[in-house]
Every structure is written in structure tokens, then in C-alpha cells.
Amino acid sequence: MTVAGDRAELERVWEEHTAGEFRTLDLDATMATMADAPVVLHVPTAMGARGRAPVRDFYARWFVGRNPEDFAIAPLSRTVDVRRIVDEMIVSFTHDIEVPWILPGVQPTHLPVSIPVIAVVDFDGSLIASEHIYWDQAAVLAQTGLLAADREWNLPIVADQPGILIDGALNQLAEEPRAAKDQPVT
Numbered sequence: 001m002t003v004a005g006d007r008a009e010l011e012r013v014w015e016e017h018t019a020g021e022f023r024t025l026d027l028d029a030t031m032a033t034m035a036d037a038p039v040v041l042h043v044p045t046a047m048g049a050r051g052r053a054p055v056r057d058f059y060a061r062w063f064v065g066r067n068p069e070d071f072a073i074a075p076l077s078r079t080v081d082v083r084r085i086v087d088e089m090i091v092s093f094t095h096d097i098e099v100p101w102i103l104p105g106v107q108p109t110h111l112p113v114s115i116p117v118i119a120v121v122d123f124d125g126s127l128i129a130s131e132h133i134y135w136d137q138a139a140v141l142a143q144t145g146l147l148a149a150d151r152e153w154n155l156p157i158v159a160d161q162p163g164i165l166i167d168g169a170l171n172q173l174a175e176e177p178r179a180a181k182d183q184p185v186t
Contacts (some may be wrong), residue, residue: 039130044137068093
């Protein structure tokens with residue numbers, strides 16, 4: 001049975017978890033924050049694992065210590081209840097090494113990447129039961145030159161999503177509104 005945790009304790013555990021992932025690069029400290037059968041899923045790339053040993057292996061092979069030196073996280077918002085944390089953040093880095101969890105199998109492009117990321121973190125008591133991480137992969141591909149936003153097909157891709165979240169113009173991908181059926185189009 002899942003027992004609800006104290007909100008401050010959940011935040012402390014999540015901060016400890018992310019410190020192990022990104023600052024201290026301490027796999028044992030990261031795993032110490034996780035429940036017995038954790039799930040980690042980076043949804044856009046389907047990178048992750050289910051179960052304690054597979055999650056540990058995923059972190060060791062594909063995640064902890066596999067980020068560029070300039071990798072940065074800028075928090076935007078956080079929502080906490082007794083069983084879940086939802087973080088909204090901007091993740092920025094220069095793609096100067098392979099980053100398997102976000103661009104699996106893609107050699108460095110040496111281009112900057114800056115994207116909004118959402119982390120949905122569920123807890124079992126005060127331990128992390130699951131992490132589901134979301135971002136717009138098309139924006140990553142466009143920023144790394146792997147998906148040209150200026151192609152003939154004009155895909156609705158916004159590469160500068162952090163700029164829009166912070167202070168950018170909206171509705172740039174939408175066409176002008178069409179006239180009502182009873183009005184002629186000029």
C-alpha cells in the first residue's frame with residue numbers, strides 16, 4: 001500500500017535524487033532515493049527502465065555522467081502534493097558529446113539546445129516510485145540541425161520554446177484566420 005509522504009520530505013528526496021543525477025554523479029545516492037520497483041521513462045525517446053536493477057543499469061550506462069559539462073537546469077515551476085511532484089524547467093546544454101537519453105545514437109552536433117522539460121515524479125511513501133520526463137523532441141531535433149524547420153513541408157515546430165515560455169510571441173505557427181463561409185475570401 002502506498003503511504004502519502006510529507007510534502008517537504010518529498011521535495012528533499014527529489015532534490016537529493018537530482019543532485020546525484022546531475023551534480024555529484026553519485027549512482028548510489030541516486031538509487032537510495034528510489035522505491036523497490038522504480039520506473040524511469042524519458043517519454044520522447046522511450047529511454048529508461050522498469051525495476052531496481054534495470055533502472056540502476058540505465059542510470060549507469062545511459063544517464064548519470066552522460067551529460068555535457070555545460071548541462072544546466074533552470075526551474076520554472078513546481079507543484080507538490082502528498083504523492084507527486086511536477087517540475088517545469090528549462091534544460092540547456094551544448095550537444096558536444098552523445099547524450100543517449102535525449103538524442104540516442106546521435107553524434108555531437110556542437111549546437112546549443114534549450115528546451116522546456118516536465119518531470120512527473122510519483123512517490124511510494126518518501127521514495128521515488130516513478131519518473132516520467134517529457135519534452136518536445138522536434139524542438140531538440142530542430143535545434144541540433146537534424147530536422148530542418150525551413151523545409152518545404154513547413155512542419156509546425158517551434159525551436160525556441162524557452163523563449164516563448166519566458167516572454168516570446170505566441171501564435172506564430174498559425175495561419176491567418178479564414179473567412180466565414182458566407183464571406184468571400186479576398
